Amino acid sequence: MASNHPEPTDPSGRLVQSHRGYDPRVVAFYFLIAALLLVLVGGLGYRQLFRSDIYHARERMQNQRRVLLPGPRGNIYDREGRVLVTNRARYAVVLYLDELQGDFRKETIRIRKNYRATGDHDIPSLGQIEQIARVSVVQQYLDQVNAILGRDEKVDAGDLRRHFGRELLLPYTLIPDLSAENFARLTERLPVVSPLRIYASSARAYPYGSAASHVLGYVGIDEDVDVEDFPGEDLTTFKMKGFVGRDGLEKNFDAVLQGEPGGSIFRVDPAGYEVKPPLEERQPRQGRSLTTSLDIDLQQVAEQGLGDQTGAAVALDVATGEVLVMASKPDYDLNAFSPRLMPDTVADIERRGAWTNLAVGGLFAPGSTFKTIVSIAGMKRGISPETFKVDCEGSLKVGNRIFRCDNGLGHHGDIALREALGESCDVYFYAFGQETTPEAMAAQAREMHLERATGIELPNEKRGTIPDPAWKEKTKGEKWFPGDTANMSIGQGDVLVTPLQMACLAASLARNELSTQPTLLHDPNRPRQHTESIPLTPEQRAALVEGMEACTNTTYPDDTASLLTTIAAYRIPGVRIAGKTGTAQVHGKGDVAWFICFAPIEHPQIAMAVAVEGDNPNEGFGGAQHAAPIAAQVMKKYFEKKARAAAASAPAVTLAR
Amino acid sequence: MPPQRFDQARPFATLGAVIVVWLILPAAVKTFSRATFFEFTAPIATSASYVRDLQEYWSLRAHSNSDLVEAGRDLARVNASFAVSAQHNGELEAEVTRLEGLLHLPALPGYRLESARVAERDLGSSWWQRFVIRKGRNFGLTEGAPVIFTGGVVGRIKEVHAYTAVVELISSPGIRLAATVDGDSRPVSYEGGDNPTFGRPRGSVEFLPLDIFAQASQPRRLVTSGLGGVFPAGLLIGQLVKIEQSSDGLFNTGIVQLDPRLSDLTEVTVLEPAPAEAAPPP
Numbered sequence: 001m002a003s004n005h006p007e008p009t010d011p012s013g014r015l016v017q018s019h020r021g022y023d024p025r026v027v028a029f030y031f032l033i034a035a036l037l038l039v040l041v042g043g044l045g046y047r048q049l050f051r052s053d054i055y056h057a058r059e060r061m062q063n064q065r066r067v068l069l070p071g072p073r074g075n076i077y078d079r080e081g082r083v084l085v086t087n088r089a090r091y092a093v094v095l096y097l098d099e100l101q102g103d104f105r106k107e108t109i110r111i112r113k114n115y116r117a118t119g120d121h122d123i124p125s126l127g128q129i130e131q132i133a134r135v136s137v138v139q140q141y142l143d144q145v146n147a148i149l150g151r152d153e154k155v156d157a158g159d160l161r162r163h164f165g166r167e168l169l170l171p172y173t174l175i176p177d178l179s180a181e182n183f184a185r186l187t188e189r190l191p192v193v194s195p196l197r198i199y200a201s202s203a204r205a206y207p208y209g210s211a212a213s214h215v216l217g218y219v220g221i222d223e224d225v226d227v228e229d230f231p232g233e234d235l236t237t238f239k240m241k242g243f244v245g246r247d248g249l250e251k252n253f254d255a256v257l258q259g260e261p262g263g264s265i266f267r268v269d270p271a272g273y274e275v276k277p278p279l280e281e282r283q284p285r286q287g288r289s290l291t292t293s294l295d296i297d298l299q300q301v302a303e304q305g306l307g308d309q310t311g312a313a314v315a316l317d318v319a320t321g322e323v324l325v326m327a328s329k330p331d332y333d334l335n336a337f338s339p340r341l342m343p344d345t346v347a348d349i350e351r352r353g354a355w356t357n358l359a360v361g362g363l364f365a366p367g368s369t370f371k372t373i374v375s376i377a378g379m380k381r382g383i384s385p386e387t388f389k390v391d392c393e394g395s396l397k398v399g400n401r402i403f404r405c406d407n408g409l410g411h412h413g414d415i416a417l418r419e420a421l422g423e424s425c426d427v428y429f430y431a432f433g434q435e436t437t438p439e440a441m442a443a444q445a446r447e448m449h450l451e452r453a454t455g456i457e458l459p460n461e462k463r464g465t466i467p468d469p470a471w472k473e474k475t476k477g478e479k480w481f482p483g484d485t486a487n488m489s490i491g492q493g494d495v496l497v498t499p500l501q502m503a504c505l506a507a508s509l510a511r512n513e514l515s516t517q518p519t520l521l522h523d524p525n526r527p528r529q530h531t532e533s534i535p536l537t538p539e540q541r542a543a544l545v546e547g548m549e550a551c552t553n554t555t556y557p558d559d560t561a562s563l564l565t566t567i568a569a570y571r572i573p574g575v576r577i578a579g580k581t582g583t584a585q586v587h588g589k590g591d592v593a594w595f596i597c598f599a600p601i602e603h604p605q606i607a608m609a610v611a612v613e614g615d616n617p618n619e620g621f622g623g624a625q626h627a628a629p630i631a632a633q634v635m636k637k638y639f640e641k642k643a644r645a646a647a648a649s650a651p652a653v654t655l656a657r
Numbered sequence: 658m659p660p661q662r663f664d665q666a667r668p669f670a671t672l673g674a675v676i677v678v679w680l681i682l683p684a685a686v687k688t689f690s691r692a693t694f695f696e697f698t699a700p701i702a703t704s705a706s707y708v709r710d711l712q713e714y715w716s717l718r719a720h721s722n723s724d725l726v727e728a729g730r731d732l733a734r735v736n737a738s739f740a741v742s743a744q745h746n747g748e749l750e751a752e753v754t755r756l757e758g759l760l761h762l763p764a765l766p767g768y769r770l771e772s773a774r775v776a777e778r779d780l781g782s783s784w785w786q787r788f789v790i791r792k793g794r795n796f797g798l799t800e801g802a803p804v805i806f807t808g809g810v811v812g813r814i815k816e817v818h819a820y821t822a823v824v825e826l827i828s829s830p831g832i833r834l835a836a837t838v839d840g841d842s843r844p845v846s847y848e849g850g851d852n853p854t855f856g857r858p859r860g861s862v863e864f865l866p867l868d869i870f871a872q873a874s875q876p877r878r879l880v881t882s883g884l885g886g887v888f889p890a891g892l893l894i895g896q897l898v899k900i901e902q903s904s905d906g907l908f909n910t911g912i913v914q915l916d917p918r919l920s921d922l923t924e925v926t927v928l929e930p931a932p933a934e935a936a937p938p939p
Contacts, residue, residue: 072907089843089864089908181884184835184844188885192833192848200864202907283902286867 055114064279065169065266066232070225070242071284072202072260075251076216078296079322079522081390085216085250087286088205090339091178091198091297093145093186094171099195100137107133141196142174148189149182151175169238169266171199177339204243206334212299212355214328215292215458215520217248218337227261230282235265248357249520252457253290260285293322293522301637302327302610305630310591311612312358314503315638318510318604319528321518323456325608325634326500329364330354355600360454360461363496364592365613367582367623368424370445370491372509372596375417375544377444378436379536385417385543388435392427399482403430406583421547424581426490433489438480440486442468449515450497454504456518464501465496491582502609506596508534509578510604512541548578549601552628572636575600579631581623590614595627599635606638692818703791706776733911739862767931770887771796775923786812786829786852790925793818801887803928808916809893810834810881826924827894828858828915835885836862836894839867839878840889847879847894847913857917862897865909871897879913889928 046053076085090584108130115123124132139155153175163172172378174196178186183198190196204219222244242261245254267275302313317326330352349355356362378386392412395404405426407413409511412425420428433441445451445466453463467488469480487493500518500616507516513531535545579597587591591614598607608631614621679687720728757763773790792798794817804811804824812832815825827830829849835849846863862879871877877897883890899912 087907089866091864180842180844184882184884185886187833187835187844187846190833192831198846198864200907499812 066235066237068263074257074287074289077291087202091183092176093174094199096195097607103137106461136245197493203339210333214333217250219243220246226452227263228648257287290521291322298325310497315608320526328358365584366491367584369582369594369596377440378542389430390431396427398486418547422550429489430486438485464497501609507607510598552577552579591621593623593626702777768928771927780871786826803888835882837882846883860913862911873898
């Protein structure tokens, strides 16, 4: 096509592109492109302005992971500050899998090559080869540890697969719970820069082993660790296992002892491995500690006294109700629960019947210790301790049955309340009970809280059973007979109490008050307890206390617990003890030996109850021989400690020349 | 390309060629090259250290006779004190052996002591804290053997060559020991740290129980635990001067101040595990 424009004269002008002018056919394309660009820009703008939050949330969900760490639990101390429960370091060798991605890749390639080289047609899938490679690589690292420790551990392929599926952000544990020696060996011999590391966590430790095991309780694994006010609740969260109280104080005070968990939020790469440093981090904190009212010295004496028998012993501080001793046998070694309870241990505990804390969960007929209640009820009804006398000839006919006197020689003669308590004459109390009436005895027992749980800070506490005619009618649908009254008068029949209730009764008798609220928490400034006084005249109280004192000394030849003053090992010089023995017969089972007491009579400080079950029905079990010595040993230790503390706090005397 | 431009690019081409050659060399050749490098440079380092010793000798010769007499007296006193200590140690050792015999305890592992002169130091870097000693395989030294001096632990032997050995100091981040705080039996983990070039060397300690306390004004001695099987128990590592809670809340971490003499040691002792003695006939 010819042009009307003149040819440029300058030869260099050929190099300049000339504008050929406006072409209307191209305009449509301009509009089309502009429209498309507008769509693109609009789409971009829409996504940027309106959808960005959604994408950001998705990206966050995909790229971030949250790891929660439990806080260590608080310690438990005895009243003198000795550690009963603490945390011990639990070392484990772990493997940080995120540092092994290259090793896994290389091993996968190597295994595939090997399969191909052997010409095997049955080659596993890539996923299977990856799993084989992971096991192989992890085993190589485990072999390094084996070489140092002289072990022959193998990788559990199933466990490793589960770990990859669920807990990839957490280190993989090769050997849990290393001993201190193995920890030290690995510390010195493992390379400093290595995916193999020593990981420390905590496990509960019990310096006194099985001492007070039922009271302290135990912990179990808590897989639901949660952190308050820590961001990322919507993120995929990995939780390290913590502990939660399952029994005893560990359970009742779980909220106090439980540590404050910490956590961290990590960014992860497309394969799910951690990218450091964390985006957010919070340190866990240890839980608060608990000071119990227990005295571990006395506790150990009581447990040694109980030995391998079945029974319980409880000692209370009379003034405050603080529990100084709560022993229950059979028991278990709490260290066997840490870091986890094994099936063999569970089976052993079940076989021995050691799960139950007999001090609060064991219901026993109180036997003759109940005579204290009967005495109070009778005296309140006006029966005179001086003039109401019974001639014990060894038995008494009540209704159509002959009830025998099982204590002493069986012929106590003409005796009043003091002697009857001291010699624990059943015949006297058969008659005394008939005069008192079952309703009055039951009312007195209930007034002294023997039918209700004490409310101590322990789980699974049982309440006692106090029968009366209405109770029998309602519960058994049977009529009350005079024989029932006779049985009740000596703490037999349907009367059931726990050793803790009887210890509270002893403390209440010591203070001459109706009830005692026991507690397992120590407070050095705890005020003295005060409840309503037992409505007895001074003469009546004197008869009760003197009768109980007579039970423990040699005033009368047949006093049931006179060994407390006759045997040197049990004698506590200068301390007068008021006590009451008891031997409850249980049909088809061994007898239950009881002893309740408080001392010193003048200013009571400690009150105790001991119950020991016999093994065989015809064993000849008795409170004086089997329960009183345990109480005596505990009280002896108590007063020895008191004397030592008093001597230590006494001002030094300087002799002037 | 003009010839001048080619000439200018020649050094880069040469460097590139060398890098390519190094990359394609077999691993065995590279390992051999590295190993022989030490062997070739060892005589230089050793000679230099002998020259330094000679220099020191002549500088000492310049002291007056009275100085020498005084130094001789001091030395005699120190020797006498050491002789008494050695005798006391001998008695204690005999007592320990007797008690071990009574209790049927296995004897603690013995060590052969090999004193060695420091030939060369490489403390300039904050990462590498090590030096070369003038003994190697020729004296039966082995990798990993503990190295000590009068102030406690020096480090461990990292590499052993024919006539020299490289000692990694406890201030180096590449070293880790099982330690205990003096008076406590629970093992903790000590590690060297990133040390400033001219600052006082220090390390860190992990897994400290929460009931152990220390501060700069009341430092605690950190000693070897003896449980790891490398170092005997009770050798001083340093002073624990600062404690902080670790991120897991279960333990504390701490800062350990090391002996400042570590950076100018001239003589150390290598503890070579002695071969186990044959059991006596029944």
